[in-house]
Amino acid sequence: MKRLLLLSAAALLVACSNEEAPPEPVRPVLSVEVKALNQEDLGRFAGSIQARYESNVGFRVPGRIASRNVDVGAEVQKGALLATLDPTDQQNQLRSAQGDLARVQAQLINAQANARRQQELFNRGVGAQAQLDIAQTDLKTTQASLDQARAAVDQAKDQLNYVELRTDHKAIVTAWNAEAGQVVTAGQQVVTLAQPDIKEAVIDLPDTLVDQLPADVVFQVASQLDPSITSTAVVREIEPQAQSATRTRRTRLSLTDTPPGFRLGTAISVTLSSAIKPRLELPVSALQEVDGKLRIWVVDPQTQTVAPREVSLISRTDATVVLANGVKSGERVVSAGVNSLKPGQKVKIDEGSPQ
Incomplete structure (x- = not known):
């Protein structure tokens, strides 16, 4: 009887051993697509569109202003009468x-x-x-x-x-500094005229940033009211001294092109960026350290499996890591749950994963 029991148990073990092991479960994961960074953001600043050439004009003789013929914002042609003195x-x-x-x-x-x-x-x-x-x-x-x-x-x-103040070029009146009835001296600033043909972007940059600007700095200029209106710009002039109150330096930028939406006085947003050697940035949660080595998990889009890959680190913050190599732009990397993965494991990419 005991011998029969032993034979039955042995037969049961053989039957169990012939059955296939259950498959590994498909694990849902979050992932991100790797994108190469070619620009380094240096900051965003507010500014305005201004005329490159402005002139402050006045009467060549003293007297009392009898009339003011145009208002601020008016566009005047060459020879237009701006104001007159009592003659x-x-x-x-x-x-x-x-x-x-x-x-x-x-x-x-x-x-x-x-x-x-x-x-x-x-x-x-x-x-x-x-x-x-x-x-x-x-x-x-x-x-x-x-x-x-x-x-x-x-x-x-x-x-x-000379009691008649006229323009010697096409211009836009941007400011009046005297009113009718006011007595002015010869050469005193009365009105400011801007030439509308050539415009530029004007911003105030921190003094410390100006000293660190690279030679190949790129400026992206966009209208604050309509961000789709954009242009690029390069430095034309930077004031040599910072303003004592704000510690900023007035910077004038030459626009590569001037869209019609860039009218004089338009509020703009200027982003500073610098060209850098292409690098790869990932969430810090995508990085795993094993035996002193850093690795990430790359998703194979054909088989929907993951494989570890060693990487080299350039820099690290609380939220992101910058990699020197180990992954290419366009590949998809697991961004969460890396510690529970195994090589060759099938995964299901969460549809809500960032692209």
Whole structure:
């Protein structure tokens, strides 16, 4: 009886050994697609679109502003009238100069007649040489006075013309610094004009960042109201000294192209980035350390299995790791649950995994 029991148990063990082992369960995992980074972000700053060329203009003569003919934001053509002064003083100066000219012209007629008379007397032998010399000298002096009076009239006419402030180029009025009724001096800044043809981006950068900007820095410029309006830019000018209150330096950027949406005064967002050697960034949860070596788990899209792969680390933060090699752009890597995987294990990629 005991022998029969032993034989039955042996037969049962043989039958069990001939059965196949149960398959490994398919494990759902989170994964990410590897993407190479070619740019390093240095920051994002706010700024505005401004004209590269601006001019602060004023009257060439002093006086009281009689009228202001355009408003801020107006686009004016070459020769357009911006403002005028009260012309009373200049008109009086012109009349005074014209009166002096008439007086000198009358004096010249007398001097010419006297010079001719003295010359005739001298030619007949009844006139003295001294009287002839005096007459000729008086004629030359009067002629010089006439030239001076004519110049004074021309100058007075110019002064009268200067009571009108006109543009010498197409421009947009960006600021007024004086109002009608205000008395201004010659050359005092009255209005600011911007040439609209050439625009640039203007931002304020921290003084510490300016000193660290690489030579190949790239600026991405986008409209704050419509981020789809973009352009690239390069540094044209950086102020040599930082502003004492903010410790920032005004930076002017030349735009590669100027979309129509980049109007003067448009608020922009400027992103600074620098070209770097391509590198690979993954979530820190994708990294596994085994026996002092770092590895990741790469998903085979054909077989839906995973395999470990050793990698080299460049840098690490609380959230991400930057790899030097071991994986290629476009491959998919398990981003969570790496400690429970085995080589060749089948996995199910979560549809909610980031792409």
